Amino acid sequence: MNAIHYYVGVDGGGTKCSVHVYDDQGELLASAKGGPANIAQQPLQAQSSILEACSAAFKQAGIATDRFAKTTVCAGLAGANVAAAKATLQQWAHPFAHVQVISDLHAAVYGAHAGQPGAVMIIGTGSCAAGWSGHQLKQWGGHGFLLGDKGSGAWLGLRAVQHTLEVLDGVQPTSLLAQRVQQQLQLMSSHEIVTVLHQATAAQFAALAPLVIELAVAADPVAQELVTRAASYLDAIGQQARAYAGGRLVLVGGLAELLSERLSAGLQQQLGVAQHGPEWGAIAWFHRGLLCPAD
Numbered sequence: 001m002n003a004i005h006y007y008v009g010v011d012g013g014g015t016k017c018s019v020h021v022y023d024d025q026g027e028l029l030a031s032a033k034g035g036p037a038n039i040a041q042q043p044l045q046a047q048s049s050i051l052e053a054c055s056a057a058f059k060q061a062g063i064a065t066d067r068f069a070k071t072t073v074c075a076g077l078a079g080a081n082v083a084a085a086k087a088t089l090q091q092w093a094h095p096f097a098h099v100q101v102i103s104d105l106h107a108a109v110y111g112a113h114a115g116q117p118g119a120v121m122i123i124g125t126g127s128c129a130a131g132w133s134g135h136q137l138k139q140w141g142g143h144g145f146l147l148g149d150k151g152s153g154a155w156l157g158l159r160a161v162q163h164t165l166e167v168l169d170g171v172q173p174t175s176l177l178a179q180r181v182q183q184q185l186q187l188m189s190s191h192e193i194v195t196v197l198h199q200a201t202a203a204q205f206a207a208l209a210p211l212v213i214e215l216a217v218a219a220d221p222v223a224q225e226l227v228t229r230a231a232s233y234l235d236a237i238g239q240q241a242r243a244y245a246g247g248r249l250v251l252v253g254g255l256a257e258l259l260s261e262r263l264s265a266g267l268q269q270q271l272g273v274a275q276h277g278p279e280w281g282a283i284a285w286f287h288r289g290l291l292c293p294a295d
Contacts, residue, residue, distance in 0.1 A: 004070065005070050005072065006022065006071040007022045007072050007074065007283050008072070008073045009022070009075075009282040009283040010037070010075035010279065010282060011278035012038070012075060013038060013125055014124070015036055015125045015254065016033055016034065016036060018278075019033075019054055020057070020277070021058065021063075031060075034052040035049035036203055037050055037077055038079045039077050039085045039086065039089050040085040041079060041144070043089060047094070050073070065095075068096050069095065069096070071096050071097055072096065072098045073096045074100050074285065075100065076105075076107020076279075076282040081103045082144075103139075104122065105137065105139055106137055109131070109132040109281070110132060110282075110284055111277050111284065112252065112275060112281065113132060113247065113248075113250070116134065116247070117134045118246070118248060119238070119250070120241070121234065121238045123151065123152065123252075125253075127148075127150060127253075128140065128149075131240075131243075150230065151229075151230035151259075155205075156205075156230055157205030157207065159212075160177060160226065163178060164178040164181045164182060165194070168193075176215060176223075180215060185208075206254075209255060213255070231263055235263050235267055238267050239267055249267065249270050250272050250273065251271060
């Protein structure tokens, strides 16, 4: 634990962040998780989550937090493609020697393919796809909760809540999905739902996504229609990313496994397994061209 310098790889999304701590010889020392780290939506929360997760990982490794001053944080964060959000984070008065911020897409695709050309699709609280040509990253989707993220957990959850409100307003027939949404939220009227959720975060809506997928599997027609729309969009951006980069498409994110079988047969045949995680990818991007830490 007496490394001269430490490196922390961060994978930050709308629901949680994950950190891996490496010494200067590339040995993985510890890992930990923190809260949401989407810098476009909740910049202060992202800073707090990263600091919380780093502190937990250092404690786990038996390293004093005064060693933060000898630590480089390499963070792949949701929202880093928004210039203003990235600029705000760069003003953070953090305790680390250095903080480098790239998008969660950069970290995911670089780690998944160990720096070689390939594609990734993130299916979690948000959604997007990316292809890494070996020289340039190209992105599809990932426009944020308000403007995009179709097919994501937040998108599915929001659509489920909207459907439930229409059922309660009497403009849609009652459905099992609406009943189960009310049960999970413990909110029984449209007034209650609007009062509680009118300023809800993407992560709060994403918490309903597993329910939508569960009911789609159970053949609830409303849930099936939502999941079909989600899969169709994800399939389209996944195809674009894979065609651009060549190689395999790696799926990452909390809903990737649940939705992978809903993708087209042709795209499923092009799926591959990640060689490394996005935490490794963030550090490898920092060290690209040099010897990178190993998982």
